[in-house]
Amino acid sequence: MTKLTILSAALLTAVSATTALAEVESLDPIKLTTHDWTGQIITTTIMGEVLKKAGYNVEYVQADYIAQFAGLKTGDLHVAMEIWETTGREAMDDATNSGNVVNMGSTGMDAVEEWWYPAYMEKVCPGLPDWKALNDCAAEFATPETAPMGRYLGGPVTWGGFDDERVEALEMDFEVVHAGTDAALFAELESAYQREAPIVLWIYSPHWATAKYDGKFVQFPPYSAECYSDPSVGMNPDAAYDCGKPTGPIWKVAWTGVADKWPGAADAIKAFDIDNDAMGTLVGRVDLDGESIDAVVADWMANNEANWSSWIK
Structure with missing residues (x-):
């Protein structure tokens, strides 16, 4: 390649770069x-x-x-x-x-985020996916740290979601335990699923988990904006968040x-x-x-x- 060709190529590159930068x-x-x-x-x-x-x-x-x-x-x-x-x-x-x-x-x-359980849990809690069945079967979801309360494994605290408020408003016999990270949440699901161990946890979609694992979302009372903002709306007249999460x-x-x-x-x-x-x-x-x-x-x-x-x- 001649010096002239090299110089021409360099000038072309510089001009192209300048043109690209000028466009922003x-x-x-x-x-x-x-x-x-x-x-x-x-x-x-x-x-x-x-x-x-x-x-x-x-x-x-x-x-x-x-x-x-x-x-x-x-x-x-x-x-x-x-x-x-x-x-x-x-x-x-x-x-x-x-x-x-x-x-x-x-x-x-489109987002779905809700409590989710593996299909094998229906053997020990046949009322699922109705949320009221969870109270009847709370002991089946207990861990040594939460017994006699069932354990719900929530997402990291920074994700929000009002799970603690929902448990209180619906008077559920569950303790919310928050996973430290997204990776920890799904690592625990993988471990439980392989052993068919009891678990109910936060799952969200779009995500690979709903395709990889056989399970269902818990069916809570239907969400409404008023359920979140007005305690008088919903099953508990004294508390907000007594319903499921929104989707959208x-x-x-x-x-x-x-x-x-x-x-x-x-x-x-x-x-x-x-x-x-x-x-x-x-x-x-x-x-x-x-x-x-x-x-x-x-x-x-x-x-x-x-x-x-x-x-x-």
Whole structure:
């Protein structure tokens, strides 16, 4: 290769890079929050990598699921890719009502989060999945630490979900024990399932667990917004949360300044879309098959370019 050719190639590369950078509105980092479960990190990494393809500067910031809204309101954080209707609606509504946070639409995924038990537990507690059967069978779910109360294994405390309040409101003979991490939650399920040991725990979907394990969600009294906000509504006239959890979309939210500072990025975030089945498969590849999140995301990007490239047109 001649010196002239090398120089020409270098100039072309520099011009292309300058053009790409000129197309984005600001090179300040767009801060995307990550949390403590695999699916959310995958969702966020896909979005971040797509934004990078468009020339944006992206920064991933570890943040608490509920507490992150303080940073989103002030603009210290910019984008949260998974706010679940099941557990994050109240915090999201409070943030959007402030005028400083905007709902960027659904991710395309629908959320279910609820108490769940393996199918083999119906042998010792035949009234399931009716929640009232749990009280009749509480001793079957007890551990040495909770006996004679049954044990419900909840998610990490930071996930919210009002399980402690639900147990109290429905006068259930259960003690809520919170798993320290997402990984610990499913490790305990795997251990119990292999031994057919008693367990009832928090399971969520989209996730690989509902496909891998045979079981059912507990059927609580139907959710209503009033059940959460008005103690007089529901089975217990003196307590709120005497019903099941809501279901619904998994939302994307952003600091309102994102649309002003990075309008192209805001459009891409709004356009992001993936379904439950696709996400469950990606999470399984990480949690079950041991692949890295970066490798799984890179593979998804390579095989879905026609999809994600439309987000940044």
